[in-house]
Amino acid sequence: MEKEGRILIVDDEIGVRESLRYLLRHKYEVYLFSTGEEAVSFCQPGYFDLAILDIKMPGMDGIEVLKRLKHIDPDLPVIMITGYGTLETAQAAINLGASGYISKPFEKVELERVIDEKIRERKRKLEERIRLLQLEEAKKKLDAEVRKAYSSTLESLIKAVNAKDSYTSSHSQEVADLSTKILCGLDEGVKEEEKQIFHYVVSLHDIGKIGVSEQILRKTTPLTPEEWEEIRKHPIIGAEILAPIDFLRDYINIVRNHHERFDGKGYPDGLKGEAIPLYARIVCIADAYHAMCSDRPYRKSLGKEKALEELLKGAGTQFDPEIVKIAVKILEKD
């Protein structure tokens, strides 16, 4: 017949050990130990369903065995055996995590009742723990799948935007790379997931330009005030495009606020200083730097040195001066 659990018994008196074995052997696998030391070195986490400990023993006493067993297996139910003069100690043992006590001489029915109850409780806890672990596992798997689905959605979106023209494509990627380097320079502990989503969204910082007429975007002569008005809408259009993607909620400010200025003279919200979200302050610098270093139809690249000078010149007016310092350090090394 399959046994209902494993019980560890520690008592220095052979008579007590044997009578417990005799009472319990039909239902349970019984392991007898005459010293606490032997029992502790044999015990493994999760191996036993219950321990029964004598309190007064030469060498390691029952209270010490209880502490050690609880250290090995915190959920192991432990029942103390009390004899004359150890009832108070048994109560102290309960304060240390023992589940109960039984008194000598043992009443068969009472002994079985206590042991059955504790073992059932132990099994219920173990099952609960397994269920929780399975749930956590399933959640992890689901999260990974959702992340994968999100990543592919964003990658498709980035490809769609990049397909429009090659300048936007390489510009967006380089701004995303540089912004991510600056973010990591500001905070070395930035999490991999945050870094990844940040990079994706920076790659899409100009996505709103798909809502601006091509004629204006490709114009090589100075823009009229109305045309400027049109261009200045792209952060708002971009933020609206990404708004339905719930997990980008904390990153959409990159798209909406990358043209804000530190002195409050930017657009679309005219935010000032640290009221501009940190991500957007970073991207603003990377975006301006990359634009200055690129050949455009209406002007040649300024070159690295001049562009770095411009960043420093704009520190405190156009750009966050603290972030400029970090960006310049990174760019000088590049």
Ligand SMILES: [Fe+2]
């Ligand atoms: Fe932009």
